[in-house]
Amino acid sequence: MASVTGSFRKLSISEQTTFTPKDHGPVVGNDWVLPTHTVKKAEKELNETEEKKSDEVIKLRSIINAKAEKSEEDEQMISKAVKKEFSSQADSTIVRFLRARKFDSSRAYELMRGYVGYRLNYPEVFSDVTANEVRRWVVKGQPGVLPSRDAHGRAIMFFRFDNWDPDEYPFTQAVKSLVFVLEKLLESEETQINGICLVEDFSGYTLSQVAAVGVNEYKQMIDMLQGSFPCRFKGIHCIRQPWFFSKAFNLIKPFLKTKIFERIFVHGDELDTFFNEFPHDFLPSDLGGTAPPYDGKVAAEMLFGPEAEDTAL
Template structure:
């Protein structure tokens, strides 16, 4: 059952406009998880509250010793994201952190000057949003609507920029770090022009960053209203998915009863047969835009890897052709548990 009490623990950190989405832990870290979520983190993520800050310090020491030129955030709340995403395995958490920064260096067209105002056109179009109510497992629902985008509107990479900013905002609250998220992708209106974008090479890069370089748990991907051409779209994505993640893709077609068996109608808007409020594209866009200064500090400064020497295995392959993309590393969309 959902631990809804835990969703209100950040309300004192937020203005009234933002109170529907939990905020990040306070600057001087204090755990904001409810007892039930602490128990869940212990069971699923190997997180022991009595050792939590000791584990953070261990990871911090590893970074300072092994990557002294990595100018990354070292605060407790930030490092906890990576420990939770890798079940408190120090070595794997460090690898994830390096991949996180490596992806940013390898794809400057996504990460340069990355801030909400630079993707306002994507948000206004309604390519993505986050539903205001989590599902019964406490997981927020990221709603993607690729059919809203047309290739003549703007480059596809702008969608990636908006997606990354959304994930960055989503991962701030500890409840999301523990519960993970669910994706709802509505393919209404998707035709050949969208299906030919981004292509296998760009798809590989998006998948690589999300699977190896971002500390979030993607627990399910629900596809609805997929056209016949979706088989071709999924054929581009599937080579990069591990079996465990591929099994979390559920195709519902236009069957809303099937969707409701995975995502309750009580948290869905009427457009998806639900009983929650109408789909509001402005709320999430406004929340991101109010975070402009926060993202300027995070992404519009000298790159954290400047001067850091990393092995090739920790950097993304930025070269190649679309044919190379099909033959390249077959991996999952996100390494989740």
């Protein structure tokens, strides 16, 4: 099937890089020194220096306190919720939000409002979800996480629709799992700096799956991607989608802001542009590459360890 065109932005060839996945650290954790090229990237793209980091953390904490005291009545709830959430957090947590907004403390504060607001608006996404439960779905690739970063240092998440049963695994539950894994990945400084890409593999996508998801459920996902998490979403790639994919996309299109819309790439079955972004030898065979098939058990152990603690969000 040819790639869908018209309403979707075409993918341009990625900026050339001399780096490979081996030039970056593990996908999970911070038990290593940031590569020099990653530090330089943070300085160039995010305006990050040690002095800037220290100054903006102080400024952002000051904004948090001031807004909680001086906000108009209709904003008091969210401003106080931000203060409650972040006033006792370590500087490393505050820095996540600053990195996501290029060390602009005012914009980082608005992102914090979005983060807290998302939790208030969608409490169902954060209720009754544990690491053991998410582990089960990571094994199935719903969502999955590739075992190494790409050449740009980005973490790669994906979702497979070929064996998705909306009755067993409702869409809101899938969003819960996605958010849980996202929070885990964002613990890594390399991920905060280099960002995350999402790959949606629509092989086996059915009309019954389309019908199982309503506008409100789609909005849970869209709002998560737009100003609600301290994450640099670098691209959302849709592959092998059927002709009726546009039905689902048209439901979410009105909610998309320009920035996120421009980062959605729809490839269809002609994957040359997809392989420009992610070379064959990097991708597992499940996603059209030549690397070994996705091993969900390895991915789950990478994220949660050999015996996941049954902890909630």
